Amino acid sequence: MKRTLFYPALLTGLVIVQSAAAAIERDTPQPIRPVRIEVGYTKTVHLLFPAPVTYIDIGSMDLLAGKADGAENVVRVKAAVRDFATETNLTVITEDGGFYTFDARYAENPAVSTLEIPASDPSAGNEASAEGRVLLQEVGREKPATVKRMLSDIYRQNRQDLKGIRSKKYGIEVEVRGIYVSNDVIYIHTLVRNETNISFEVDCRRFVVADRKLAKRTAQQRQPFDIIRVCNDPPIVRGRQQQRTVFALPKLTLSADKVLLLEIVERNGARHQTVEIGAKELLTAKVL
Numbered sequence: 001m002k003r004t005l006f007y008p009a010l011l012t013g014l015v016i017v018q019s020a021a022a023a024i025e026r027d028t029p030q031p032i033r034p035v036r037i038e039v040g041y042t043k044t045v046h047l048l049f050p051a052p053v054t055y056i057d058i059g060s061m062d063l064l065a066g067k068a069d070g071a072e073n074v075v076r077v078k079a080a081v082r083d084f085a086t087e088t089n090l091t092v093i094t095e096d097g098g099f100y101t102f103d104a105r106y107a108e109n110p111a112v113s114t115l116e117i118p119a120s121d122p123s124a125g126n127e128a129s130a131e132g133r134v135l136l137q138e139v140g141r142e143k144p145a146t147v148k149r150m151l152s153d154i155y156r157q158n159r160q161d162l163k164g165i166r167s168k169k170y171g172i173e174v175e176v177r178g179i180y181v182s183n184d185v186i187y188i189h190t191l192v193r194n195e196t197n198i199s200f201e202v203d204c205r206r207f208v209v210a211d212r213k214l215a216k217r218t219a220q221q222r223q224p225f226d227i228i229r230v231c232n233d234p235p236i237v238r239g240r241q242q243q244r245t246v247f248a249l250p251k252l253t254l255s256a257d258k259v260l261l262l263e264i265v266e267r268n269g270a271r272h273q274t275v276e277i278g279a280k281e282l283l284t285a286k287v288l
Contacts, residue, residue, distance in 0.1 A: 038112070044076050046077075089101060089102060207227060208223060261274055
């Protein structure tokens with residue numbers, strides 16, 4: 001009888017100990033293992049990241065590092081001096097919040113000249129890895145990787161959940177196809193259609209908050225509104241073609257006398273477009 005009671009108590013104790021150990025592990029800072037790379041003076045090492053690079057830091061002046069021309073996700077690295085003796089480091093942060101660290105030592109002929117850095121696996125748990133995650137300030141409460149995934153999903157699904165929010169002038173049509181919200185980040189899905197034979201080259205896209213009565217008549221009482229992230233930001237919409245863009249904006253609500261304007265300015269042209277988004281449309285944004 002005593003043995004029968006002993007085993008359940010032992011199992012319960014083991015479960016409690018395991019739960020406590022798991023809780024301690026969750027609360028303990030997890031190390032990020034640096035990736036070891038070799039760099040040379042006459043050879044350039046290229047690092048390919050899964051997202052555009054926004055920050056690069058080198059540990060000493062023995063290294064040279066920078067983004068490759070025309071490639072936002074490629075960093076080139078080489079030695080600034082021959083035969084530097086002390087190992088140094090390199091840190092890179094990507095647009096989706098990835099944090100990468102490397103230990104670099106000198107080699108006249110680096111064994112690897114191109115290194116592709118894989119995207120992180122969210123299912124990997126708290127095991128130490130070569131990548132950490134950075135909560136970029138401008139995204140607010142949402143993780144940058146989540147914002148990126150939401151933008152991609154909206155663009156890929158290409159739903160049309162709104163009608164009637166549009167502007168059409170000079171053969172150029174701009175339409176808001178959907179407004180969504182997740183964790184206080186607002187996503188606006190838009191389409192630009194060029195019905196002319198002349199390309200529409202975009203100088204800038206911007207959002208501004210303006211007085212409803214004055215929105216179309218004056219530039220006064222206008223408050224610029226920052227764009228957090230963009231999915232597909234084409235610089236040109238060619239004749240008889242269309243392009244879609246998804247914007248991520250920070251939390252926003254409007255009073256009844258205000259509107260959110262999406263302004264698209266044509267470079268070296270006059271076919272500028274303005275679309276009005278009212279307070280009601282923002283408040284009834286679909287939850288993702």
